[in-house]
Amino acid sequence: xxKKTIFLLIFAIFTSCESEFYKAGEKGESCKSDKSCNKNxxxxxxxxxxxxxxxxxxxxxxxxxxxxxxxxxxxCMGCQEINGIRCKEDELPFHxxxxxxxxxxxxxxxxxxxxxxxxxxxxxxKNVYIDESLYCNYGKVGKEKHPMNCINWYGAQEYxxxxxxxxxTEAEWEKATRGNDGRVYPWKEExxxxxxxxxxxxxxxxxxxxxxxQMGTSLIDSFPESVSPYGxxxxxxxxxxxxxxxxxxxxxxxxxxxxxxxxxxxxGSKVLRGGGWRSYEKDVYTFRRERYVPDFGxxxxxxxxxxxxx
Numbered sequence: 147x148x149k150k151t152i153f154l155l156i157f158a159i160f161t162s163c164e165s166e167f168y169k170a171g172e173k174g175e176s177c178k179s180d181k182s183c184n185k186n187x188x189x190x191x192x193x194x195x196x197x198x199x200x201x202x203x204x205x206x207x208x209x210x211x212x213x214x215x216x217x218x219x220x221x222c223m224g225c226q227e228i229n230g231i232r233c234k235e236d237e238l239p240f241h242x243x244x245x246x247x248x249x250x251x252x253x254x255x256x257x258x259x260x261x262x263x264x265x266x267x268x269x270x271x272k273n274v275y276i277d278e279s280l281y282c283n284y285g286k287v288g289k290e291k292h293p294m295n296c297i298n299w300y301g302a303q304e305y306x307x308x309x310x311x312x313x314x315t316e317a318e319w320e321k322a323t324r325g326n327d328g329r330v331y332p333w334k335e336e337x338x339x340x341x342x343x344x345x346x347x348x349x350x351x352x353x354x355x356x357x358x359x360q361m362g363t364s365l366i367d368s369f370p371e372s373v374s375p376y377g378x379x380x381x382x383x384x385x386x387x388x389x390x391x392x393x394x395x396x397x398x399x400x401x402x403x404x405x406x407x408x409x410x411x412x413x414g415s416k417v418l419r420g421g422g423w424r425s426y427e428k429d430v431y432t433f434r435r436e437r438y439v440p441d442f443g444x445x446x447x448x449x450x451x452x453x454x455x456x
Contacts, residue, residue, distance in 0.1 A: 171183040171184040171187065171196055172184055172187075173187055173197065173198060174196065174197075175196055176194055176195060176196070177189035177190075177194050177195065177196055181239065182227065182240070183196035183197075183240075184196065184228075185226065185228055185328060186198070186199050186222065186226075186327060186328035188222050188239075188240050188241055188242050189239070189240075197242070199220060199221055199222035199242055199326060199328060200219060200220045200221050200242075200326035200327075201220070202217070202219045202220070202326055205217055205325075205326075205375070205376075207373075207377040208376075208377070209252050209376075209377040212251060212252050212253060213249045213251060213252060213453075214250055214251075214252050214376045214377040214378055215247065215249050215376070216245070216247065216249070216250060216318065216321055216322045216376050217247060218244075218245060218246045218247045219326065220244050220326065221243060221320075221321045221324070221325065221328075222240055222241065222242055222243070222326075222328055223240070223243045223317060223320050223398070223433070224237050224239060224433055225238060225431070225433045226240045226328070229336060231330065231431075234434075234435070235395060236395035236396070236397075236398070236435050237398070237434070237435060239398060239399065241404060242404060243317050243321070243404045243405070243407060244404065244405045244406065245317055245318055245321055245405075245406055246406055246454070246455075247454075247455040248314075248318055248452055248453065248454055248455060249453050249454075249455060250314055250318065250376075250378065250450065250451070250452040250453075251311075251378075251450035251451050251452070252377055252378055252379060253366040253367060253378075253379050253450065254293035254379070254380055254384065254385060254387065254448050254449065254450050255293065255294045255302075255305060255450055255451065256291050256292065256294060256366050257283045257284055257286075257289050257290050257291070257292055257293070257294050258290040258291055259294070260284070260297075260305060261284070263304075263305050263308050263309075266308075268304070269301065269304055269305055269308060270301070270304065271284075273297060273298050273301025273304065274296055274297050274301055274443065275296045275297075275298070275442065275443045275444075276296060278443075278445070279296060279445035281295075281361060281362045281363075281445040282295060282296035283295050283296070283362075283363060284296065289363075291365050291366060291367075292363045292364070292365060292366065293363050293366055293380070293384055293385045293448040294449070295363060295385050295443070295444070295445050295446065295447060295448045296443045296444065296445050297388075297443045297447065297448065297449065298440060298441050298443040299388045299416045299440030299441070300440060300441060302388045302449035303388075303390075305449075306449075306451035306452075309451055310453075311451035311452060311453040312390065312451065312452060312453060313388060313389055313390040313449065313451065313452065314389050314390065314450070314452035315389060315390050315391055315406070315407065315408050315409065315452075316390075316391040316409055316417050316419065316435075317406070317407050318389075318452055319381075319389050319419050319420075319452075320419065320432060320433065322374060322376050322381070323374045323378065323382070323420070323432045324374070324375070324433070325374070325375030325376065326375075327375070329375070329432060330431055330432060330433075331382055331430070331431065331432060332372060332373065332374035332375070332378070332432060333371070333372040333373070333374075334375075338427050338428050338430065339427045340427070342369060342372045342382075342383070343369060343380065343382050343383025343384065343421075343427075343430055344357050344358055344360075344363060344364040344368065344369075344380070344383045344384045344423045345357075345358065345383045345421065345422075345425050345426065345427040345430055346423070346424055346425060346426050346427060347359065347427055348426075349426050356424050357423035362445075363384050363385060363423055363446075363448075364380070364384055364423075366379060366380060366384075367379055368380065368384070378450075380420075381419075381420050381432075382420055382431070382432065383420070383421055383423065383430050384420075384423055384448070385420075385423065385447055385448030385449075386418040386419065386420050386421060386422040386425070386436055386446055386447050386448070387418060387419050387420045387447075387448055387450055388417075388418055388447065388448075388449040389416070389418070389419055390408065390409070391408065391409025391410070391416065391417045392410045392411070392412060392413030392414075392415070392416060393409075393410075393413055393415040393417045393435075393437035394409070394410040394413060397409060397410055414439065415437040415438055415439055415440070416437065416438065416439075416440040417437055418435075418436040418437065418438060418447060419435065419436070420434075421434060422446030422447065422448075423446050424445075424446045425446070
């Protein structure tokens with residue numbers, strides 16, 4: 147009888163804890179023990195309560211002459227370990243960020259457009275590593291409307307400056323890519339693969355399936371059915387995109403006002419976002435962060451420009 151009573155007591159405690167675990171993390175409730183919340187809610191560390199990422203209503207896609215408007219407001223940035231997703235340390239915590247209005251290129255900068263900058267003497271080919279890979283697009287017949295790749299961070303910055311624009315911040319890039327509803331991929335469905343973007347369709351190195359079997363990039367206006375909530379093409383796959391921020395793996399954890407963040411002031415590497423044609427198909431998450439030294443470019447690195455709304 148005593149054993150039975152002890153068993154029932156332990157079972158009741160376990161059930162109670164289990165119930166409490168699953169109840170925790172809802173809007174207005176306490177954060178879970180690991181400071182997480184349920185989908186598209188973030189843990190306000192000051193109150194230890196789960197709060198909504200954005201109160202904004204659904205927005206309209208507003209793109210004109212190759213630029214898309216991203217409206218001011220809140221969104222949640224970073225990774226949530228839900229639905230089997232495993233977050234990397236530098237993608238945590240999932241946190242709320244505010245950005246002002248800005249515009250961002252609808253397409254990745256093409257070879258054709260970059261060549262115009264070179265022809266005018268405003269872009270220097272020393273920032274393009276044409277001879278480093280067979281898959282560099284610059285100067286290749288038929289690649290004019292593919293993304294400009296094999297370019298380093300300085301070359302990307304140089305081009306945007308010529309266009310009287312700038313590279314987007316990491317926060318701007320992520321908001322333009324995922325919207326304010328916490329989506330894992332730009333196209334909302336939690337599916338991935340060559341029906342959605344140009345990626346490595348298996349996880350075997352040098353298998354020939356990189357770029358969905360074409361060993362390279364796709365046109366900058368490919369996959370119109372997979373655009374981001376704000377109308378951007380190819381934000382996941384094709385080429386990883388340079389942004390303005392220096393990289394710091396713990397930057398998301400800093401106690402700073404999360405309003406128009408611009409990243410650390412210094413660093414040895416710059417951030418790349420979005421995954422490229424060499425990225426494994428499931429890894430082109432909207433929150434995935436990569437980094438590399440700014441003075442070297444790869445055949446799956448590219449960029450797009452942004453600007454303030456004047």
